[in-house]
Amino acid sequence: MATLTMSRAPLGGFSFENCKRNAVLESEASKLGCSFPAARKTGTTICGVVFKDGVVLGADTRATEGMVVADKNCSKIHYISPNIYCCGAGTAADTEMTTQIISSNLELHGLSTGRTPRVVTANRMLKQMLFRYQGYIGAALVLGGVDCNGPHLYSIYPHGSTDKLPYVTMGSGSLAAMAVFEDRYKPNMEEEDAKQLVRDAIAAGIFNDLGSGSNIDLCVITKGNVDYLRPHDEANKKGVRLNELETVQLTGDYKYKRGTTAVLTKAVTPLDLELVAESVQTMDTS
Amino acid sequence: MALAPPLMPVFGRKISSKNDMVPNWSSQEVSTGTTIMAVEYDGGVVIGADSRTTTGAYIANRVTDKLTPIHDRIFCCRSGSAADTQAIADVVTYQLGFHSIELDEPPLVETAANLFRASCYRYREELTAGILVAGWDRRKGGQVYSVPVGGMLVRQPVSVGGSGSSYVYGFMDSNYKPGLSKDQCLELAAAALSLAMERDGSSGGVVRLATISEEGVERRVILGNQLPKFSTH
Numbered sequence: 434m435a436t437l438t439m440s441r442a443p444l445g446g447f448s449f450e451n452c453k454r455n456a457v458l459e460s461e462a463s464k465l466g467c468s469f470p471a472a473r474k475t476g477t478t479i480c481g482v483v484f485k486d487g488v489v490l491g492a493d494t495r496a497t498e499g500m501v502v503a504d505k506n507c508s509k510i511h512y513i514s515p516n517i518y519c520c521g522a523g524t525a526a527d528t529e530m531t532t533q534i535i536s537s538n539l540e541l542h543g544l545s546t547g548r549t550p551r552v553v554t555a556n557r558m559l560k561q562m563l564f565r566y567q568g569y570i571g572a573a574l575v576l577g578g579v580d581c582n583g584p585h586l587y588s589i590y591p592h593g594s595t596d597k598l599p600y601v602t603m604g605s606g607s608l609a610a611m612a613v614f615e616d617r618y619k620p621n622m623e624e625e626d627a628k629q630l631v632r633d634a635i636a637a638g639i640f641n642d643l644g645s646g647s648n649i650d651l652c653v654i655t656k657g658n659v660d661y662l663r664p665h666d667e668a669n670k671k672g673v674r675l676n677e678l679e680t681v682q683l684t685g686d687y688k689y690k691r692g693t694t695a696v697l698t699k700a701v702t703p704l705d706l707e708l709v710a711e712s713v714q715t716m717d718t719s
Numbered sequence: 720m721a722l723a724p725p726l727m728p729v730f731g732r733k734i735s736s737k738n739d740m741v742p743n744w745s746s747q748e749v750s751t752g753t754t755i756m757a758v759e760y761d762g763g764v765v766i767g768a769d770s771r772t773t774t775g776a777y778i779a780n781r782v783t784d785k786l787t788p789i790h791d792r793i794f795c796c797r798s799g800s801a802a803d804t805q806a807i808a809d810v811v812t813y814q815l816g817f818h819s820i821e822l823d824e825p826p827l828v829e830t831a832a833n834l835f836r837a838s839c840y841r842y843r844e845e846l847t848a849g850i851l852v853a854g855w856d857r858r859k860g861g862q863v864y865s866v867p868v869g870g871m872l873v874r875q876p877v878s879v880g881g882s883g884s885s886y887v888y889g890f891m892d893s894n895y896k897p898g899l900s901k902d903q904c905l906e907l908a909a910a911a912l913s914l915a916m917e918r919d920g921s922s923g924g925v926v927r928l929a930t931i932s933e934e935g936v937e938r939r940v941i942l943g944n945q946l947p948k949f950s951t952h
């Protein structure tokens with residue numbers, strides 16, 4: 434008989450219990466010569482803009498581990514609720530888990546209230562959680578969505594402060610993206626103009642910031658509809674390697690043409706199998 | 720058992736760590752930098768603030784609203800850490816709203832100020848928050864209370880706060896007189912904020928002003944090109 438278990442309510446404040454264990458593990462690992470894998474950061478350019486009918490969120494797709502690209506096509510636009518999405522910059526694990534936790538809590542909250550969740554609710558949940566952890570959760574987020582009060586866009590910082598603005602950028606490429614926004618943003622844009630503006634802002638981050646790269650993902654949220662465009666723009670397509678002598682495409686094709694290996698002789702032997710014994714084992718289905 | 724943060728292992732290296740211009744979200748906290756001020760007049764208060772929020776040398780928000788409503792006739796001006804002041808203001812808004820419903824009466828400005836002081840003093844080691852609480856109530860009219868870093872509480876007829884305040888103490892001392900009218904207070908506030916924004920790198924953007932009186936709250940914005948100009952040569 435399964436017993437109901439209640440998880441203990443958080444005591445409040447950051448739990449430092451595992452820090453001593455981590456420090457001991459790290460010192461022992463370095464004695465053996467191996468090191469901990471570096472936490473994967475998303476480097477990143479993320480941004481969002483409010484237009485006439487909703488919000489457009491954009492993100493690049495590069496995840497870095499130190500100076501090496503860990504993931505060339507990672508997804509940085511996370512689902513929060515059917516009408517709310519959140520882009521994440523900073524430590525990849527932190528943004529992923531934080532958005533998943535708030536998404537789960539928001540769904541329960543929505544079932545409890547009987548209403549579609551509001552963007553301001555998601556914002557408050559995120560900022561209160563991040564403030565509780567005093568900046569140790571490295572999640573810098575761009576939260577956008579459309580609810581009964583219209584389109585909303587928030588930027589949320591790791592320490593728990595938030596800003597409600599018509600256009601925001603976050604991540605290492607935020608300065609490049611903000612330059613594009615400050616130049617070309619207009620209130621009440623059309624959807625296509627807004628998508629082009631966000632695309633250009635992310636492209637500015639991709640091409641001018643080392644921590645951002647690969648493709649551009651877009652998410653267009655309007656009342657009653659979400660277009661998750663992944664990828665919207667493959668800004669960095671891997672080049673095709675050609676063989677100089679034959680100009681034949683080498684990349685990716687590992688099949689050999691029929692006739693590469695010459696057939697000398699062919700002998701076909703049909704195998705006649707005769708039934709020797711047959712036994713039936715009944716299955717006990719009682 | 721509580722352990723100090725330095726024992727925590729540090730993960731990863733940053734791609735552009737040397738460049739201070741690119742904001743590093745994890746290490747640099749968002750600060751409101753700021754110049755804020757509040758002045759009492761007969762019948763209410765005038766409050767004002769600049770609109771700049773910085774992360775290191777980058778301006779994260781150039782149109783911030785640092786005049787936060789706590790109740791219908793009570794506002795607070797926030798300076799210091801953006802996260803800390805937003806969190807404290809949210810907590811006090813809840814506490815004051817609850818208290819006001821229990822009382823079945825609009826709350827006193829002194830009550831709001833004391834709630835701020837309670838949080839700011841109790842967590843003084845963890846917080847960086849300099850707050851001006853200002854508003855109007857029926858008992859004492861317009862009041863300004865200052866709750867600086869550390870959690871002191873003092874009522875003052877006029878108060879300035881934030882990093883830009885250092886540049887305008889002289890201006891305030893020489894230009895403020897008791898018995899100013901509402902419009903004179905507004906002019907004084909606009910002038911003081913412009914002077915501070917001119918000199919302090921962490922203050923800038925637009926000037927946000929608000930008047931709180933028995934009739935209600937009146938908000939206005941003075942854009943950069945409309946600020947009072949002072950010759951500097």
